[in-house]
Amino acid sequence: MTTPTVFRAPGRVNLIGDHTDYTGGLVLPLAIDxxxxxxxxxxxxxxxxxxxxxxxxxxxxxxxxxxESVSPPWGRYVAGVAAELGTSCQGFRxxxxxxxxxxxxLSSSAALEVAVALACGAPxxxxxxxxxxxxxxxxxxxxxxxxxxxxTSVAGVAGHALRIDCHSLEISPxxxxxxxxxxxxxxxxxxxxxxxxGQRVTECATAERLIGPLRSASLRDVDSIADDxxxxxxxxxxxxxxRVRDACEALASGDLATVGRLMVDSHVSxxxxxxxxTGEMDEAVKAALSVPGVFGARLTGGGFGGxxxxxxxxxxxxxxxxxTSWEVHAVNGALSEPHV
Ligand code: ADP
Ligand code: MG
Numbered sequence: 001m002t003t004p005t006v007f008r009a010p011g012r013v014n015l016i017g018d019h020t021d022y023t024g025g026l027v028l029p030l031a032i033d034x035x036x037x038x039x040x041x042x043x044x045x046x047x048x049x050x051x052x053x054x055x056x057x058x059x060x061x062x063x064x065x066x067x068e069s070v071s072p073p074w075g076r077y078v079a080g081v082a083a084e085l086g087t088s089c090q091g092f093r094x095x096x097x098x099x100x101x102x103x104x105x106l107s108s109s110a111a112l113e114v115a116v117a118l119a120c121g122a123p124x125x126x127x128x129x130x131x132x133x134x135x136x137x138x139x140x141x142x143x144x145x146x147x148x149x150x151x152t153s154v155a156g157v158a159g160h161a162l163r164i165d166c167h168s169l170e171i172s173p174x175x176x177x178x179x180x181x182x183x184x185x186x187x188x189x190x191x192x193x194x195x196x197x198g199q200r201v202t203e204c205a206t207a208e209r210l211i212g213p214l215r216s217a218s219l220r221d222v223d224s225i226a227d228d229x230x231x232x233x234x235x236x237x238x239x240x241x242x243r244v245r246d247a248c249e250a251l252a253s254g255d256l257a258t259v260g261r262l263m264v265d266s267h268v269s270x271x272x273x274x275x276x277x278t279g280e281m282d283e284a285v286k287a288a289l290s291v292p293g294v295f296g297a298r299l300t301g302g303g304f305g306g307x308x309x310x311x312x313x314x315x316x317x318x319x320x321x322x323x324t325s326w327e328v329h330a331v332n333g334a335l336s337e338p339h340v
Contacts, residue, residue, distance in 0.1 A: 004039040004094055009114035009334035011035070011106040012152035013184050013309050014300045015161050015251075015259070016266050017244040019274055020237055021146025023204050023214040024167030026244035028251075029148055030176070030330035031156020032184075036111035038119050040094030047120075048093040049078060053102055063087050067139050077109055080136030081116045090121035104186050105306025110149035113137055114334045126155045126335055127169050144201050156333035163248045167215055176330055177254045183310040183318055185288070185325040187280050190305035196276065197302055200233065207234035214238055236273040240266060260295025260311050267298035276303030284308050291318045 010031040017027035038049070050057040051074065058075035063086055067079035082089045096115070100108040113133035122129055130151035137145055147166055156162065160173035176182070207230050208214055211221040214237045222238050225231035243262045250258035267285050271277035281299045285308055288297035293316025300309040312318050320327050 002041045004041050005119070007038045007040070007115045007118040007334070008035050008337045009111040009118070009153045010156055010331050011100040011108060011111045012149055012156070013106060013182065013307070013328055014148065015182070015309060015311070016247045016263055016298070017148075017240060018266070018270060018299070018301065018303070019200060019204075019276065020215075020240050020244070021148040021164075021166040022144065022201055023208065023237055024165075025215045025237060025241045027148045027164050027166060028161050028174070028244050028247055029152040029164070030161040030182070030328075031152050031333050032106065032328040033331045034098075034100045034106065034326070034328065036096060036098040036100060036108060036115050038094060038096050038115045040092035040119050043091045043093050046091050046093075047078060047082060047089075049075075049096055049116075050094075051096045051098075053096075053098060062089055062091050064089070067136070068142070074112075076140035077112050077136065078116050080138075080140035081113050081120055081122070081133065083139060084132045084136050085117070085120050085122055088121065090119075092119050094119075101186055103189050105190070105301030106184065107149040107153060107301075109137060109141075110153045111334075114150060114153045118334060124335055126151070126333075129335070130154045143197055145197070152333065154333045154335055156331055156336075158332045159330050161251065161330060163244065167213075172248070174248050174251050176251065177256065179254075179314045180256055181312040181314060181316060181318070181327060182329070183312060183320055183325060183327050184300070184307045185284060185310065185320075186307050187284050187299075188278070188305040190302065196304060200274065200276070203230055203233040204237060206230050207237075215241060232273040232275075236269045239269055239273075243269075256295045256311060256313065260297075263296030263298040263309070263311060264289065270299055270303060274303075278304060281305070281308060288318070292316060294318060 014029040056072035064082040070079040133150040157173040293313035
């Protein structure tokens with residue numbers, strides 16, 4: 001029997017910079033030491049994939065043309081990738097497993113897309129690969145998501161967070177000091193996420209029609225917006241971009257207290273101006289901040305559930321249970337994996 005080929009892609013957590021990627025703003029995520037792994041052998045004209053996270057396997061005849069209607073639903077992510085590759089998609093059969101919590105804001109969907117894309121023989125150029133997976137996710141879910149998740153899974157750098165300019169796609173790795181602990185705590189499965197996400201994307205587009213690109217707008221420009229909701233949405237994005245700039249500087253100089261303060265400011269902005277937090281997430285952030293040695297905490301990802309991320313000192317007594325909370329470390333992205 002042929003030995004299966006292994007393709008592995010990490011999830012990600014975003015330290016700061018949420019709801020900025022789809023207006024070409026700044027984000028600061030890291031690829032984390034939790035992975036989705038495909039073990040596959042080549043076959044002609046079809047993809048057959050079973051997941052240990054879902055009882056229904058996926059069967060796709062190649063080429064795939066209508067990923068939106070594939071069943072079971074998780075197959076849409078696989079089909080989205082295959083459809084984007086068109087006739088160049090290579091077939092395989094095999095299994096997928098993951099050490100990421102699924103549907104929890106740590107990008108199991110992006111990790112799945114990236115691992116599948118590599119198995120399908122996608123070109124290994126980081127930006128093209130991430131963009132292909134982003135389009136696959138948009139087709140699979142109908143959500144106009146940004147590129148952060150896929151690019152981080154593809155291009156993560158061990159020991160570093162990635163400052164990504166989502167307009168120029170410039171990636172600047174920022175070293176994470178050894179003394180920093182990054183802890184992720186699951187709060188709740190996301191609800192309302194896709195419809196509210198689409199609504200926020202539309203609101204940002206409305207703001208941009210009034211004051212131009214949010215990535216280069218100032219808070220003075222934002223103040224000129226008459227509509228209260230649109231003004232608050234724009235204020236979150238513009239202030240969040242500045243917080244990412246400040247957090248990168250502080251992280252690079254080892255000033256974790258400042259990074260933590262900016263994370264809390266980010267949470268408040270996501271809660272009050274962007275309105276994507278929940279009572280449970282606010283409580284969890286508050287509880288984390290009361291633990292000694294915690295510099296900061298905030299909701300991470302799209303909001304309406306998912307996870308919070310906590311930045312703590314090495315000496316902090318904050319504990320994790322490996323079921324609803326995890327300590328994570330920055331790892332290399334999928335393109336650095338050996339794929340033997
Ligand atoms: P997140 O990416 O934060 O985990 P999403 O809601 O974006 O949450 O993606 C979760 C969806 O991705 C799941 O509902 C499932 O359809 C799919 N998925 C991700 N990983 C796997 C896996 N290993 N096996 C099957 N489906 C998966
Ligand atoms: Mg996802």
